[in-house]
Structure formats: C-alpha cells, structure tokens
Amino acid sequence: MRRIAIFCLLNIFGLGGAIYFASMGWAPSGEEGLPGGPGDGVIRIVYLFPIILFAAIVNLVWVVLWLRKIIRKGWVVQGRELLVVSIIMIGWIMAVWYDYSRQYRGDFSGTSHSASIFPMRTSFSVHSVLIQA
Numbered sequence: 001m002r003r004i005a006i007f008c009l010l011n012i013f014g015l016g017g018a019i020y021f022a023s024m025g026w027a028p029s030g031e032e033g034l035p036g037g038p039g040d041g042v043i044r045i046v047y048l049f050p051i052i053l054f055a056a057i058v059n060l061v062w063v064v065l066w067l068r069k070i071i072r073k074g075w076v077v078q079g080r081e082l083l084v085v086s087i088i089m090i091g092w093i094m095a096v097w098y099d100y101s102r103q104y105r106g107d108f109s110g111t112s113h114s115a116s117i118f119p120m121r122t123s124f125s126v127h128s129v130l131i132q133a
Contacts, residue, residue, distance in 0.1 A: 004084055007062045011088045014055035015095050021047035026102040059088070 025043045066081060 003062075003065065004081060007058070008084060008088070010058045011055060011091070014051055014058070015091055017051045018048060018055070019095055019099065021051065022099040023102070026099075055092070 021043065024047070062085075066078075066085070070078070
C-alpha cells in the first residue's frame with residue numbers, strides 16, 4: 001500500500017474518532033447556548049486529546065516525508081499529494097468547526113457567549129495578582 005493511502009486512512013480514522021468522542025459532550029438540539037456539565041473537560045482530555053495528538057504526529061511525519069521528497073526531486077510539487085494534504089486539512093478544520101458548533105457554550109449564569117472563541121471572560125494582569133498577594 002502506498003504511503004499516501006496509509007496517510008489518508010489514518011486521517012479518516014482520526015477524523016471519525018475525533019467526531020465520535022467529541023459528540024459525547026455535544027449539547028442536545030436547541031440547548032447549544034446552555035452551560036456544560038462538569039464531565040465535558042474530562043471527555044475531551046481522556047478520549048479526544050489522544051486521538052488529536054496521534055493525528056498531529058501522523059500529519060507531522062507525513063509533512064516531513066513529503067518535504068524531503070520535494071527537496072530530493074528539486075522542488076517539483078506533486079499535485080496529487082498537495083490535493084490530498086489540502087483535503088485532509090480542510091477536513092480537520094471542518095471537524096473542529098462542527099464540534100464547536102455543537103458544544104455547550106455559556107457560563108454558569110446562563111448567558112451565552114456563542115460568538116466568542118473563548119467562552120469565559122477573565123481579567124488577569126500582573127497588577128491584580130500583586131495586589132491580591
């Protein structure tokens with residue numbers, strides 16, 4: 001089996017696993033803006049993080065091998081491999097976007113921060129830490 005096929009299969013399984021385990025923390029339809037439960041972070045760390053870490057390592061190894069091949073052949077861009085890398089990258093971006101759109105978002109006062117990437121606003125500065133100490 002060619003390397004590109006193995007790369008595609010590993011990424012397809014990674015994408016499927018990431019979406020499957022991320023779905024454990026998704027809000028039911030119509031409740032997307034409500035605060036999440038205390039287990040959401042645990043699900044993400046225990047199940048989702050190893051899959052994403054594995055996929056990142058696979059993709060990093062693939063990019064290094066691909067760049068070595070391009071340098072060895074005199075910077076001739078392989079169109080098929082560039083297309084595959086682009087499709088895989090778009091697939092991961094869409095998976096993260098879809099997961100984010102299905103999550104619980106909000107703080108414990110019940111207000112929704114659905115337009116924000118960082119749902120909890122915190123004010124932190126060195127000055128405030130020094131004053132509290």
